[in-house]
Amino acid sequence: MLQSKIPATIITGFLGAGKTTIIRSMLQNADGKKIALIINEFGDLGVDGDVLKGCGAENCTEEDIVELTNGCICCTVADDFIPTMEKLLEREERPDHIVIETSGLALPQPLVAAFNWPEIKSQVTVDGVVTVVDSAAVSDGRFAHDHDKLDAQRQEDESLDHESPLEELFEDQLTAADMIVLNKADLIDEIKLDQVKASVQNSIERKPAFVVARNGIVPSDVLLGLGVGSEDDLATRKSHHEKHHHDEHSDDDHEHHHHHHDHDEFESFVVELGVVKKPEEFCVGLSELIQEYGILRLKGIVHVPDKAMRLVIQAVGARVDQHFDRLWNADEEKSSKLVVIGLHDIEQQKIASAIKGLI
Incomplete structure (x- = not known):
C-alpha cells in the first residue's frame, strides 16, 4: 500500500539552519524525479519561494512550488495545508514526490498528523521527517540543552515549570525527526561536531x-x-505541549491545541x-545591526544597479551570506526587500531606519 502512495518529505529546522539551501541542492540533483514543493514561509514576504524558483531545476517548475503564507503551517492545517494538498493531488500530472518545507517556527507533529486525514492518507504517506540543525549555532550554545541546569533552576524557582519556547520548539523539531541533518559542519571542527x-x-x-x-549539500537519494x-x-x-497535558486529541482537534505554542514570542x-550600490559594505553593516539589535534571522532579495541578476541575502547570527540567484524577469519590479525576524520586543522602527541608513 505504501508503494502506491505519493511519498512526502517534511523538512523542518530552526531559523537559519539551512533548509532552503539543502532543498535547492536536492532539486538540482533529483535524478529526474518530478518534485512538488510546499513552502510555509514565516513573515510577510515569501522570500524562500522566490529563492527556490530561481534554482533552475527542470524537474520542479514554478507551478510545482506552492507557498503557504497565511501563518504557521501547524496552526493552519485544516484551512491551508489540506486544501493545498488536495489541489496538488487533483492535478493530471501528479508529482513523484512532495517536499514540504516548514517555517523555522513550526511544530512538525501536527503536520505529520494531518497525513492521517482521510483525504490525504489514501493517497500520500510521509516518507520521513528531516530536521536540519545549524551545528555551528548549537556548538556556540544557542538552542543547546542543559537539563541539569534547568532542573536546578526549577528547584530554585517554583514558578519555572517549563523550558523557554525557543528550546522547547527546537527539541520538538528534533523529536519529530526520522533523520537529523547536522548542517554547517564546515564551520566547526570534528571534536565540536561530535559534541x-x-x-x-x-x-x-x-x-x-x-x-x-x-x-547544505545532502544527496537527494539520502x-x-x-x-x-x-x-x-x-x-x-x-x-512538549502534548506531554504536559496528557490529553488524547483527535486529529480534528490537533491543530487547535497547538495554538498554545507561543508565536507571540516572535515577530517579523x-x-x-x-x-x-555597494552590497559588500551593506552586508557588513547588516552584520553589525544583527548583533546590536539581537536579530534572529534576516533574508531577502536586493537590487544592485549594475547587475542583471537578483542578489539574495541570508543571515543568521552575525553571518551574512550573499549570492546572485537568477536574472530579473522582464515583468518583475526590481526592488530590494528584507524580512527581519526577532523576538516580540524587537525594535522594528529603529531597525528599519538603521537598515535604510546603510544604502
Missing part, C-alpha cells in the same frame, strides 16, 4: 539517523526514499529599500 551530535541525541528519546552536511510512514508513528513524536517585518 553537537551527542548533545542533540541526548535531548531526545527517539533514535533518528544522523547525516553530516557541509554547505533525503528521499526513507519509506518510514511517519504518520503511523505519532505516539513517539509527542511535543519587511523592510523595503531602494537600490543597493
Whole structure:
C-alpha cells in the first residue's frame, strides 16, 4: 500500500539552519524525479519561494512550488495545508514526490498528523521527517540543552515549570525527526561536531539517523526514499505541549491545541529599500545591526544597479551570506526587500531606519 502512495518529505529546522539551501541542492540533483514543493514561509514576504524558483531545476517548475503564507503551517492545517494538498493531488500530472518545507517556527507533529486525514492518507504517506540543525549555532550554545541546569533552576524557582519556547520548539523539531541533518559542519571542527551530535541525541528519546552536511549539500537519494510512514508513528513524536497535558486529541482537534505554542514570542517585518550600490559594505553593516539589535534571522532579495541578476541575502547570527540567484524577469519590479525576524520586543522602527541608513 505504501508503494502506491505519493511519498512526502517534511523538512523542518530552526531559523537559519539551512533548509532552503539543502532543498535547492536536492532539486538540482533529483535524478529526474518530478518534485512538488510546499513552502510555509514565516513573515510577510515569501522570500524562500522566490529563492527556490530561481534554482533552475527542470524537474520542479514554478507551478510545482506552492507557498503557504497565511501563518504557521501547524496552526493552519485544516484551512491551508489540506486544501493545498488536495489541489496538488487533483492535478493530471501528479508529482513523484512532495517536499514540504516548514517555517523555522513550526511544530512538525501536527503536520505529520494531518497525513492521517482521510483525504490525504489514501493517497500520500510521509516518507520521513528531516530536521536540519545549524551545528555551528548549537556548538556556540544557542538552542543547546542543559537539563541539569534547568532542573536546578526549577528547584530554585517554583514558578519555572517549563523550558523557554525557543528550546522547547527546537527539541520538538528534533523529536519529530526520522533523520537529523547536522548542517554547517564546515564551520566547526570534528571534536565540536561530535559534541553537537551527542548533545542533540541526548535531548531526545527517539533514535533518528544522523547525516553530516557541509554547505547544505545532502544527496537527494539520502533525503528521499526513507519509506518510514511517519504518520503511523505519532505516539513517539509527542511535543512538549502534548506531554504536559496528557490529553488524547483527535486529529480534528490537533491543530487547535497547538495554538498554545507561543508565536507571540516572535515577530517579523519587511523592510523595503531602494537600490543597493555597494552590497559588500551593506552586508557588513547588516552584520553589525544583527548583533546590536539581537536579530534572529534576516533574508531577502536586493537590487544592485549594475547587475542583471537578483542578489539574495541570508543571515543568521552575525553571518551574512550573499549570492546572485537568477536574472530579473522582464515583468518583475526590481526592488530590494528584507524580512527581519526577532523576538516580540524587537525594535522594528529603529531597525528599519538603521537598515535604510546603510544604502
